[in-house]
Amino acid sequence: RKEVEQDPGPFNVPEGATVAFNCTYSNSASQSFFWYRQDCRKEPKLLMSVYSSGNEDGRFTAQLNRASQYISLLIRDSKLSDSATYLCVVTETGGFKTIFGAGTRLFVKA
Amino acid sequence: GAGVSQSPSNKVTEKGKDVELRCDPISGHTALYWYRQRLGQGLEFLIYFQGNSAPDKSGLPSDRFSAERTGESVSTLTIQRTQQEDSAVYLCASSWTGNTEAFFGQGTRLTVV
Numbered sequence: 236r237k238e239v240e241q242d243p244g245p246f247n248v249p250e251g252a253t254v255a256f257n258c259t260y261s262n263s264a265s266q267s268f269f270w271y272r273q274d275c276r277k278e279p280k281l282l283m284s285v286y287s288s289g290n291e292d293g294r295f296t297a298q299l300n301r302a303s304q305y306i307s308l309l310i311r312d313s314k315l316s317d318s319a320t321y322l323c324v325v326t327e328t329g330g331f332k333t334i335f336g337a338g339t340r341l342f343v344k345a
Numbered sequence: 346g347a348g349v350s351q352s353p354s355n356k357v358t359e360k361g362k363d364v365e366l367r368c369d370p371i372s373g374h375t376a377l378y379w380y381r382q383r384l385g386q387g388l389e390f391l392i393y394f395q396g397n398s399a400p401d402k403s404g405l406p407s408d409r410f411s412a413e414r415t416g417e418s419v420s421t422l423t424i425q426r427t428q429q430e431d432s433a434v435y436l437c438a439s440s441w442t443g444n445t446e447a448f449f450g451q452g453t454r455l456t457v458v
Contacts, residue, residue, distance in 0.1 A: 243387075266444060267444040269446070277451075278436060278449035278450065278451055278452060279388070279436075279438075279449055280449070281446045281447070284446075322387070322388070324447075326444050332390075332393055332400075332401055333376075333378060333390075333393070333438075333440070333447055334390060335380065335387065335388040335390065336387065337386070337387025337388070338387045338388075
């Protein structure tokens with residue numbers, strides 16, 4: 236089983252749609268959680284951290300369920316500019332090893 | 346520098362040759378990571394450093410791959426006797442600690458012909 240698993244997609248959605256990405260991780264002792272975004276042929280960049288209580292940043296909402304070892308990202312009112320690959324990221328206990336999921340590709344169309 | 350710097354940005358090498366990829370992390374970042382990304386694929390973890398130590402080398406694909414870090418700063422990833430399957434973008438990232446945001450360099454695109 237992979238340490239971090241994501242649905243690879245692609246997700247093809249119209250502008251204005253709401254889309255949700257899911258991610259599961261295998262190490263119950265994992266410590267920190269993030270969502271990164273990677274544009275085509277670019278390096279990944281932090282989108283948002285994921286907190287136990289859930290957190291929101293504008294149109295983006297992240298949730299963490301430690302019991303189920305599950306992380307989610309919800310994008311509301313999708314924009315064309317949201318088209319990218321979204322990477323689920325988990326840091327193991329001790330904060331030393333950062334593991335990236337393979338990413339979920341999103342295409343938002345007009 | 347202001348960000349993570351990798352060099353060279355592009356490298357074309359002949360099969361069987363050795364290559365050395367360099368990463369200059371953000372000053373003061375203790376954690377440094379190397380990842381590989383093949384075309385159209387996700388990030389593949391290779392190795393990370395905490396200071397100059399590499400607690401986990403399990404991601405290195407074969408003994409042709411090695412990495413070192415000195416002065417808690419610059420890191421080099423060396424690939425010996427390159428093979429065509431080594432062709433990929435090699436990304437380096439650094440962070441204050443493993444629990445904080447990782448900043449990536451723009452990568453080295455390696456092509457083995």
